[in-house]
Amino acid sequence: MSLPSLSKKDQINIVGAGxxxxxxxxxxxxxxxxxxxxxxxxxxxxxxxxxxKGCDGAxxxxxxxxxxxxxxxxxxxxxxxxxxxxxxxxxxxxxxxxDLPEGMSRADRxxxxxxxxxxxxxDELPEFEKATIKNMEDAGHKDTQLITTNQEHQTIAQxxxxxxxxxxxxxxxxxxxxxxxxxATGGVAIADKACRxxxxxARNLGARFVFDPSAxxxxxxxxxxxxxxIGIQTKDGKRHPARLTIMACGGWTPSLLPELDGLCxxxxxxxxxxxxxxxxxxxxxxxxxxxxxxLWKVRDGAEGGLYGxxxxxxxxxxxxxxxxxxxxxxxxEDGIERSVPITRWxxxxxxxxxxxxxxxxxRRFIAEYMPELEDEGLEIETTRVCWYTDSFDNHFVxxxxxxxxxxxxxxGGSGHAFKYLPNIGNWVVDAIEGIGQERAAIQAWRWRxxxxxxxxxxxxxxxxxxxxxxxVSLIDEHEETRAKL
Ligand SMILES: Cc1cc2nc3c(=O)[nH]c(=O)nc-3n(C[C@H](O)[C@H](O)[C@H](O)COP(=O)(O)OP(=O)(O)OC[C@H]3O[C@@H](n4cnc5c(N)ncnc54)[C@H](O)[C@@H]3O)c2cc1C
Numbered sequence: 001m002s003l004p005s006l007s008k009k010d011q012i013n014i015v016g017a018g019x020x021x022x023x024x025x026x027x028x029x030x031x032x033x034x035x036x037x038x039x040x041x042x043x044x045x046x047x048x049x050x051x052x053k054g055c056d057g058a059x060x061x062x063x064x065x066x067x068x069x070x071x072x073x074x075x076x077x078x079x080x081x082x083x084x085x086x087x088x089x090x091x092x093x094x095x096x097x098x099d100l101p102e103g104m105s106r107a108d109r110x111x112x113x114x115x116x117x118x119x120x121x122x123d124e125l126p127e128f129e130k131a132t133i134k135n136m137e138d139a140g141h142k143d144t145q146l147i148t149t150n151q152e153h154q155t156i157a158q159x160x161x162x163x164x165x166x167x168x169x170x171x172x173x174x175x176x177x178x179x180x181x182x183x184a185t186g187g188v189a190i191a192d193k194a195c196r197x198x199x200x201x202a203r204n205l206g207a208r209f210v211f212d213p214s215a216x217x218x219x220x221x222x223x224x225x226x227x228x229x230i231g232i233q234t235k236d237g238k239r240h241p242a243r244l245t246i247m248a249c250g251g252w253t254p255s256l257l258p259e260l261d262g263l264c265x266x267x268x269x270x271x272x273x274x275x276x277x278x279x280x281x282x283x284x285x286x287x288x289x290x291x292x293x294x295l296w297k298v299r300d301g302a303e304g305g306l307y308g309x310x311x312x313x314x315x316x317x318x319x320x321x322x323x324x325x326x327x328x329x330x331x332x333e334d335g336i337e338r339s340v341p342i343t344r345w346x347x348x349x350x351x352x353x354x355x356x357x358x359x360x361x362x363r364r365f366i367a368e369y370m371p372e373l374e375d376e377g378l379e380i381e382t383t384r385v386c387w388y389t390d391s392f393d394n395h396f397v398x399x400x401x402x403x404x405x406x407x408x409x410x411x412g413g414s415g416h417a418f419k420y421l422p423n424i425g426n427w428v429v430d431a432i433e434g435i436g437q438e439r440a441a442i443q444a445w446r447w448r449x450x451x452x453x454x455x456x457x458x459x460x461x462x463x464x465x466x467x468x469x470x471x472v473s474l475i476d477e478h479e480e481t482r483a484k485l
Contacts, residue, residue, distance in 0.1 A: 006432065010243035013232055014038040015218045015256075017209065018059035019418055020248035020410040022198040023425030029205035031429055036207040037242075039234060041217035044199065044209075048103070049192035051384065056343035057250050058386055059195055062273075062316055063309045064418035065293040067116040067186035069145065071128035074135050075441040079420055079427075081139070084185055086422030087111035090197055099204055101196040110194040114310055115165040115292035116186030117148070120179050128299060129181045146182040157182060165292035169369040188293050188309055194421055210234075218256060221245065221407070229406035244432070246408045251341040251387030253411040255332060259401055262450060263392060264412050265459040266339045267325035268385040268469070270358035272477070274373060275381045276315040282372060286311040296365065298322070302357065306365050316381070317373075319366070321358040322415060325388060326472065329463045337462040341387040342469070353474035354383045380477040388415045390457040396424075398431050398445040408432060412445075414457070 006012075012033055014021045017040035028036045042060070047053040049060040066084065070076040091109050093099055100106065120126055125147065133145045146153035148166050157166045162184060171178035203209065210216040217235040224230055231241035247257050251266035276282045284290065288310040297304025305323025312318075327339035328351075342351045366373055389411050391397055397412035410428050417424065430436050431445070463470060 013242040016248035025207040026202040027425035049195040061191040069132040101200040113187040270354035353476040
């Protein structure tokens with residue numbers, strides 16, 4: 001239900017300071033909205049978007065993949081092109097000392113263009129990759145999608161200093177197949193630092209942030225008798241009236257906003273992290289100068305779905321599994337089961353393990369593609385589950401909430417929204433203001449029903465579902481080590 005005549009002087013509340021909340025605050029402030037307040041239960045000014053310091057939102061991470069490769073989904077391809085230009089601008093802002101967050105320096109970067117490699121174990125490129133190559137060429141980005149087995153492309157990659165990124169797992173040297181495409185426009189976002197930069201930029205433009213487990217935590221909506229939303233109440237009991245409230249709580253959104261039933265669900269991805277010692281020869285080998293972000297059989301179900309990164313500045317080498325997305329269904333007050341995030345840092349119950357299936361696929365891959373980790377005696381340093389907000393069709397959800405005047409939602413990242421931190425907020429503000437509604441992306445992100453479509457992500461299977469964490473065996477790095485002894 002759209003909001004007529006929102007004025008630049010109206011109060012706007014945003015709940016959640018992940019990438020959707022941050023980017024929306026930044027772009028609202030850029031467009032001249034004077035009273036934008038973002039609430040988050042995380043004390044991000046002290047935890048600095050670091051998972052290791054207690055942050056458990058999807059955006060609070062060491063790194064994320066940036067890619068233009070989107071197969072036939074050209075609306076996201078275009079969005080990536082726009083985002084990558086902004087990522088480069090943010091790097092240059094840092095270099096010039098603009099919007100520099102406290103504790104970061106001019107030498108910091110938020111985007112490293114080390115390439116993003118998509119690999120298959122088959123003999124032929126999957127249709128998705130073929131579509132990407134065509135659509136990037138059609139959009140004028142020739143020679144950005146480099147086929148690993150094509151000699152001409154290998155030469156182009158060499159000339160761009162990306163030669164080693166074409167075969168980062170040394171497959172050819174090992175006499176193994178290496179079929180894939182390097183998206184040379186892509187690379188890695190330094191996620192925690194990027195969130196800090198976005199925060200600084202939004203603050204510099206006048207947006208306010210309330211980061212506190214009580215004063216920043218959403219408790220309930222303030223509503224009129226007719227059901228319009230006229231603000232929020234936070235956990236400390238304070239009321240915050242607003243003309244517009246935007247819910248951007250990532251994996252927590254579906255349980256805070258039951259209207260999303262059937263449209264979005266919180267699901268967990270599994271992550272393992274190694275630590276490469278600075279003295280190890282692997283420090284250079286897995287550096288972003290030599291090693292790309294990568295995806296392996298990412299659309300191939302439970303036995304595939306891996307992705308990974310070069311090591312970061314502290315030596316952390318992260319590898320993730322999304323072949324199965326797990327759920328944590330809990331019965332809520334209205335009697336309906338909804339999946340809610342559970343992490344190492346949640347208050348009541350914590351989860352320090354990952355599903356054994358994830359560990360099995362990760363181990364198998366490492367033995368075959370990265371044997372040097374085990375050869376050097378490196379153990380997994382830590383494991384993490386990280387919560388996606390999946391929509392049934394994998395598109396974001398950016399729209400006014402039907403029948404709730406004054407309420408808007410920006411969520412449904414579906415595992416691929418981080419790369420749009422610099423620009424997604426601009427689109428959110430367009431959707432709020434009703435600008436360019438005919439564009440394919442805005443249409444895709446509208447409030448919607450599954451109807452007769454086949455779901456890309458099957459949602460709300462509940463406690464009986466095979467992907468519910470209560471129904472799967474779990475393992476952590478210590479148990480694994482003990483099992484091997
Ligand atoms: C394992 C994993 C890997 C991913 N990899 C990539 C990738 O490589 N590339 C990519 O582009 N994308 C990736 N994504 C997707 C991307 O991280 C997400 O789409 C994006 O970060 C979601 O941002 P968000 O703002 O919706 O949610 P979040 O980052 O989760 O932020 C939600 C915020 O809401 C706050 N909140 C929750 N409840 C309340 C409350 N009651 N009151 C106040 N605040 C509250 C939380 O504290 C949090 O700060 C990945 C996601 C996961 C889970």
